[in-house]
Amino acid sequence: MTTNRVRELLLGAVSGELAAAVSLAAAELVAAVVGPQASPVTAVGGTAIDATPVQVKDWAIRNFGTEDKLVLQLGIVAVLAVFAAVVGMAAVRHRWLGVAGVALFGAVGAVAAVRRPVGVWTDAFPSLVGAVAGAAALWLLAGRIGATDTAEPAGPAEPAGAFDRRGFLIAASAAAAFSAVAGVVGRRLNATNAAAVASRNAVRLPAPLSVAGRVPAGADLRIPGAQPFTTPNPAFYRVDTALTVPQVNAATWRLRIHGRGVTKPLEFGYQDLLRRPLIERDITLNCVSNEVGGPYIGNARWIGVPLAGLLREAGVRAPSAGGPADQLVARSVDGITLGSPVETVLDGRDAMLAVGMNGEPLPFVHGFPVRMLVPGLYGYVSACKWLTDLELTTFADFDAYWVRRSWSAQAPVKTSSRIDTPRPFASLKAGPVPVAGVAWAQHRGIDRIEVRIDGGEWLAARPATEDTADTWRQWSHVWDARPGSHHIEVRATDRAGRTQTGDRQGTVPDGSTGWHSVVVTVE
Numbered sequence: 348m349t350t351n352r353v354r355e356l357l358l359g360a361v362s363g364e365l366a367a368a369v370s371l372a373a374a375e376l377v378a379a380v381v382g383p384q385a386s387p388v389t390a391v392g393g394t395a396i397d398a399t400p401v402q403v404k405d406w407a408i409r410n411f412g413t414e415d416k417l418v419l420q421l422g423i424v425a426v427l428a429v430f431a432a433v434v435g436m437a438a439v440r441h442r443w444l445g446v447a448g449v450a451l452f453g454a455v456g457a458v459a460a461v462r463r464p465v466g467v468w469t470d471a472f473p474s475l476v477g478a479v480a481g482a483a484a485l486w487l488l489a490g491r492i493g494a495t496d497t498a499e500p501a502g503p504a505e506p507a508g509a510f511d512r513r514g515f516l517i518a519a520s521a522a523a524a525f526s527a528v529a530g531v532v533g534r535r536l537n538a539t540n541a542a543a544v545a546s547r548n549a550v551r552l553p554a555p556l557s558v559a560g561r562v563p564a565g566a567d568l569r570i571p572g573a574q575p576f577t578t579p580n581p582a583f584y585r586v587d588t589a590l591t592v593p594q595v596n597a598a599t600w601r602l603r604i605h606g607r608g609v610t611k612p613l614e615f616g617y618q619d620l621l622r623r624p625l626i627e628r629d630i631t632l633n634c635v636s637n638e639v640g641g642p643y644i645g646n647a648r649w650i651g652v653p654l655a656g657l658l659r660e661a662g663v664r665a666p667s668a669g670g671p672a673d674q675l676v677a678r679s680v681d682g683i684t685l686g687s688p689v690e691t692v693l694d695g696r697d698a699m700l701a702v703g704m705n706g707e708p709l710p711f712v713h714g715f716p717v718r719m720l721v722p723g724l725y726g727y728v729s730a731c732k733w734l735t736d737l738e739l740t741t742f743a744d745f746d747a748y749w750v751r752r753s754w755s756a757q758a759p760v761k762t763s764s765r766i767d768t769p770r771p772f773a774s775l776k777a778g779p780v781p782v783a784g785v786a787w788a789q790h791r792g793i794d795r796i797e798v799r800i801d802g803g804e805w806l807a808a809r810p811a812t813e814d815t816a817d818t819w820r821q822w823s824h825v826w827d828a829r830p831g832s833h834h835i836e837v838r839a840t841d842r843a844g845r846t847q848t849g850d851r852q853g854t855v856p857d858g859s860t861g862w863h864s865v866v867v868t869v870e
């Protein structure tokens with residue numbers, strides 16, 4: 348290749364990247380008007396999340412945790428960067444090919460946005476406007492590089508066009524400046540919805556009619572290295588499919604209860620909900636994607652409206668009482684659906700539409716303004732965040748979001764336990780060592796926790812005072828550690844008398860099983 352050709356390809360690649368940046372930035376700006384869900388980055392990312400096979404998703408949650416979405420976004424940017432470079436290089440000699448490449452890119456964004464669960468046709472605008480802006484930028488830049496375009500027959504000779512260095516620099520700087528400013532402004536506008544933030548700031552949660560009472564002093568053993576009994580909101584795990592956290596305006600939020608067997612459909616707003624008698628309860632929530640020993644569990648003090656009362660008011664009867672619906676499908680503003688058994692919701696437990704979490708209105712990431720909670724069920728079959736619709740139907744008629752992705756339709760929490768201290772591979776001093784952690788079997792309650800060292804006898808650990816059957820329970824055990832490498836295991840038994848199985852099972856389809864263990868070295 349001649350140096351001219353190399354220069355051409357390099358400048359072409361740069362032009363492609365700049366055109367992509369202009370295109371994305373313009374799209375972000377338009378999305379700030381149309382709605383953040385219409386941003387092509389968000390729409391393509393969301394589509395990628397929904398299309399990801401369950402094993403890969405599970406692997407990503409396990410390895411990247413809450414950063415899984417950041418990793419996905421970086422992946423999308425990397426693919427885009429390669430594509431943009433190729434399109435830019437092609438555009439130097441075939442400008443229309445470049446434009447076609449940008450158009451294809453815009454079409455992908457537009458289709459992804461319109462086909463999202465909550466997509467409407469106007470969601471195509473940001474991508475389309477972005478494509479036009481990107482194509483114009485590429486046309487201008489490629490024209491300054493100075494090669495032939497498709498109008499001239501492609502020949503073996505080097506093109507004669509001259510490189511307009513000054514023109515290229517000016518166009519490139521303008522493109523870079525525009526994308527930086529528009530991109531930052533657009534993303535920021537899309538990330539914060541001022542009205543939603545104001546509506547949350549204005550919330551004054553009424554005092555609950557039925558309070559939870561103080562957490563028993565003995566429930567929190569306060570052993571260094573163990574988790575606190577109540578998980579502070581900023582430390583509470585987060586699992587959802589949302590690339591940008593939905594910011595819902597409580598002032599315009601509505602919830603509808605309708606469907607099979609509903610004799611009186613209900614619809615109400617946030618203030619209507621707050622005027623109802625509220626209950627306050629400690630409930631431990633955990634994720635079906637939690638590996639044995641994993642972090643996706645937290646315990647909070649929630650305030651909410653009893654869900655059973657609302658359903659009864661709507662005329663809903665349990666299947667065992669002849670009701671025609673056995674599944675309650677909760678739908679969130681981002682279109683995700685979660686299905687819970689009607690029988691469970693109505694069986695007397697404290698299923699609720701939660702509005703408060705640890706003394707404040709729900710944080711946006713945890714579902715403001717209203718989320719559902721059903722003690723004893725994994726989050727994906729009960730804990731719908733950003734709730735907007737409750738539909739009574741049957742399991743036979745409807746598969747919720749994760750059920751279509753090979754998770755079980757019904758998933759009660761499995762009796763489990765975890766060692767929080769010592770940490771895996773800790774090196775310890777010989778002598779008495781506190782071993783501690785948590786055990787949980789929401790709504791059944793934890794009866795016993797046992798620990799064993801190096802596969803020996805199971806020894807009774809000391810359970811902390813129980814708060815309620817719906818919360819996790821701390822435990823501790825003083826281990827007389829001798830020098831060497833040791834293997835510590837834990838298992839729990841729930842109040843139904845069932846001891847946690849040692850058989851290892853992965854998280855799919857209905858939650859992991861097996862005993863958590865850590866290996867430590869004692870000196």
Ligand SMILES: Nc1nc2c(c(=O)[nH]1)N[C@H]1C(S)=C(S)[C@@H](COP(=O)(O)O)O[C@H]1N2
Nearest residue numbers: 584585586587588634679726727730731732
């Ligand atoms: N709208 C919506 N609600 C959702 C989810 C989601 O992806 N979207 N994820 C569910 C899952 S899998 C879990 S474990 C819990 C997690 O709640 P948290 O993020 O408040 O801890 O929310 C549930 N509710």
Ligand SMILES: [Mo]
Nearest residue numbers: 634635726727
């Ligand atoms: Mo989950």
